[in-house]
Amino acid sequence: MAPLRFDRLYPYDDLCQAVMSLAAQRPDLMTVETIGRSHEGRDVPLATLTNSATGPHDEKPAVWVDANIHATEITGSTAALHLLHRLVTGYGNDERITRALDTRTFYVVPRVNPDGVELALAASPTYLRSSTRKWPRTDEADGLVLEDVDGDGRILTMRLLDPNGAWKVSDADSRLLVPRRPDDPPDGTYYRLLDEGRIRNYDGVLVPYATERRSLDLNRNFPAGWRTQSEQQGAGPFPTSEPEVRVLVDALTARTNVCAYFAYHTYSAVNLRPYDDRPDEKMPAADLRRYKQLGTWGEEITGYKAVSVWHDFRYPNEEAITGAADSWAYDHLGIFGWTTEFWSPLKAAGLTDYHLIEWFETHPIDDDLALLRWSDNELDGQGFVSWYPYEHPQLGPVEIGGWDFFHVWSNAPAKYMEAEIAPHADFAVLHALSTPRLELHSTDVEAVGDGVFRVRVVVHNRGWMATNVTEQAMTRKSVPPIAATITLPDGAALVTGDKRLELGQLAGWSRAVGMLSWTGPTDDTSDRAKAEWTVRAVPGTRVEIEFQHPRAGVIRTEVTL
Ligand SMILES: [Zn+2]
Known part of the structure; x- marks a missing residue:
C-alpha cells in the first residue's frame, strides 16, 4: 500500500479505503464498524483503537474524535486520519502512544457528513454548510x-x-x-x-x-441548547432530527467510557470550548480551572489558543451559537468537549494581533x-x-x-496541511492520558474469628481527571458511582457488607492547584476508596471482586481467604 498522505482532501471512497488499510495493518489495535447511514445512505464509519490484549475497549476510559460535520471543512477529516495513523504506527515506538493504547480507548469518526463533502469535492463543486437534505423547503428557489x-x-x-x-x-x-x-x-x-x-x-x-434550500447546519442540531429555525438558522426541525447527528449522539451516549470529546472543524487555528451561550462565571469553578489547564497544554502542543465560544468566538448579530456538539458533550454528558478549528490564513500571512471574529467585519x-x-x-x-x-x-x-x-x-493548502494538523494527535493523546483510571491499591484479608474473614480491597484513581470527569456530570447525574462487587462460591456467605457496594467518585491529580493557591498544597486521600466485607467461609476459599466505573475502567481481582 502506498503511504498515506496528509496533504490532501479525501473523497469518501478514498477516506474509507485509507481507514480500512490502517485497521488491516494492526487489527489488534484498530477495528472499524458502521454506526449508521447519512441522509443519502452512505455508511458513517467509526474506528475504535485500543490494545485489545490489555482489555476490551469499553472497559477503558476513552477519547472521542469526529470530523467534518461541516461540508467544506475537509481538513478535519485529514486530521482525523492522521490521528489514526499516528496511533497505529506510534504503538510500540512512542511511549505515550503505547501507554495510551494500553490503558485507554480512542473512538474516531473521520467523516460525520459524507454527503456534503462529496459535493464539495466534485469536479464541478457545490459548497453547502453541511447536510444535503433540503430543509426547510424542498422546492428550488430562484x-x-x-x-x-x-x-x-x-x-x-x-x-x-x-x-x-x-x-x-x-x-x-x-x-x-x-x-x-x-x-x-x-x-x-x-x-x-x-x-x-x-x-x-x-x-x-x-x-x-x-x-x-439545503441550509441545514448539523452542528446546531444537537440536544443541548437547541433552538428553532426562528431563533437559529439551520438547526433542523427538532434536536437530532438529522440522521448524521442522530447516529453520532446514539454512538457516543452508548459509549459511556468517553471522558473527552473533539469535533474537528476549520478554520481559525483555535481550540473552542463551552460555554457558547453564557460567560465563564456560570461554569462550575473546578471545571473551568481544568478546562483552562487542558487549554494551556493544548496551546503548548498545537500553538492554538483555547477560548470560550461566548467570550471570543461569537458572531456579530448573534446572541449565541447553540446546539453544537462540544457544548452538548459538556452540558449533558459532563465530559470535556472541544471544537478544534484547524488552520488560519491570517496566521500563515504573519498576522498576530487580531480578533477571531471581528477581523472579518473590519481590519x-x-x-x-x-x-x-x-x-x-x-x-x-x-x-x-x-x-x-x-x-x-x-x-x-x-x-x-x-x-x-x-x-x-x-482548508489548509496542501503545503501547510500536515504540519498544521500533526500536533493535534498529541493533544488527543494528552486527553486520553488525562482520563481517570481505576487501579488496585491494596488487598488485605484478616481472620477475625473461626472461619470468618475481613476482606478489604482498596482502589485508587491514577488519572488526572476525577472519575466523574466534571462537576457538571454530577449536576446532570450522568455518571454513576464506582461499584464494588464480591462474588462468593457456594458455601461461603457474607456476614457484613452488601454484595454490591457503591463507593462514590474519586478525585484525580487535577485536584492539585498550586502550592500557593488559596486551597494550599493539602493532598488528602480523596483519590482512594476501600471496599470491605466480612465473609464466613472455609479457609482457602477464593472470592472474586470487581470494581467497575464507566469512565474509570474495570478491575477484577481474586483473594484467597
Ligand atoms: Zn465548522
Whole structure:
C-alpha cells in the first residue's frame, strides 16, 4: 500500500479505503464498524483503537474524535486520519502512544457528513454548510446559485462593471477591491461583486441570492441548547432530527467510557470550548480551572489558543451559537468537549494581533495586503486569483477572480496541511492520558474469628481527571458511582457488607492547584476508596471482586481467604 498522505482532501471512497488499510495493518489495535447511514445512505464509519490484549475497549476510559460535520471543512477529516495513523504506527515506538493504547480507548469518526463533502469535492463543486437534505423547503428557489461556471474546479467571485457598484479598486493593490465611499466621484469605475454562479430563472434584471434550500447546519442540531429555525438558522426541525447527528449522539451516549470529546472543524487555528451561550462565571469553578489547564497544554502542543465560544468566538448579530456538539458533550454528558478549528490564513500571512471574529467585519488594509503578498509568495498567486475575463452565459462579460475561499480559507493548502494538523494527535493523546483510571491499591484479608474473614480491597484513581470527569456530570447525574462487587462460591456467605457496594467518585491529580493557591498544597486521600466485607467461609476459599466505573475502567481481582 502506498503511504498515506496528509496533504490532501479525501473523497469518501478514498477516506474509507485509507481507514480500512490502517485497521488491516494492526487489527489488534484498530477495528472499524458502521454506526449508521447519512441522509443519502452512505455508511458513517467509526474506528475504535485500543490494545485489545490489555482489555476490551469499553472497559477503558476513552477519547472521542469526529470530523467534518461541516461540508467544506475537509481538513478535519485529514486530521482525523492522521490521528489514526499516528496511533497505529506510534504503538510500540512512542511511549505515550503505547501507554495510551494500553490503558485507554480512542473512538474516531473521520467523516460525520459524507454527503456534503462529496459535493464539495466534485469536479464541478457545490459548497453547502453541511447536510444535503433540503430543509426547510424542498422546492428550488430562484436567483443566484453558486456554481463553477467556467469549469476550472473553483468557485471564486465575479466582478461586473456597474456605475452603481459598491466596490472600487484599491490604490494599494489593483487586484484588491474596497468599499466605495460616499464622497467618491459619481463617474468613477465601480464594480458589483457576486459569487461565481448561475441565476435560476433570470429575468435579465434582478439577481437575488437564491435562498439556500439545503441550509441545514448539523452542528446546531444537537440536544443541548437547541433552538428553532426562528431563533437559529439551520438547526433542523427538532434536536437530532438529522440522521448524521442522530447516529453520532446514539454512538457516543452508548459509549459511556468517553471522558473527552473533539469535533474537528476549520478554520481559525483555535481550540473552542463551552460555554457558547453564557460567560465563564456560570461554569462550575473546578471545571473551568481544568478546562483552562487542558487549554494551556493544548496551546503548548498545537500553538492554538483555547477560548470560550461566548467570550471570543461569537458572531456579530448573534446572541449565541447553540446546539453544537462540544457544548452538548459538556452540558449533558459532563465530559470535556472541544471544537478544534484547524488552520488560519491570517496566521500563515504573519498576522498576530487580531480578533477571531471581528477581523472579518473590519481590519486595516495592511492586513489585506499582507494576505495578498502571502498568496503571491507562498501559493504562487493561487490563493487570491487575479481577475480574468469571462463571458458569462447570462450576465455577459464579467471578470472572475478573488480569494479561492474553499482551497485557501476553508482548508489548509496542501503545503501547510500536515504540519498544521500533526500536533493535534498529541493533544488527543494528552486527553486520553488525562482520563481517570481505576487501579488496585491494596488487598488485605484478616481472620477475625473461626472461619470468618475481613476482606478489604482498596482502589485508587491514577488519572488526572476525577472519575466523574466534571462537576457538571454530577449536576446532570450522568455518571454513576464506582461499584464494588464480591462474588462468593457456594458455601461461603457474607456476614457484613452488601454484595454490591457503591463507593462514590474519586478525585484525580487535577485536584492539585498550586502550592500557593488559596486551597494550599493539602493532598488528602480523596483519590482512594476501600471496599470491605466480612465473609464466613472455609479457609482457602477464593472470592472474586470487581470494581467497575464507566469512565474509570474495570478491575477484577481474586483473594484467597
Ligand atoms: Zn465548522
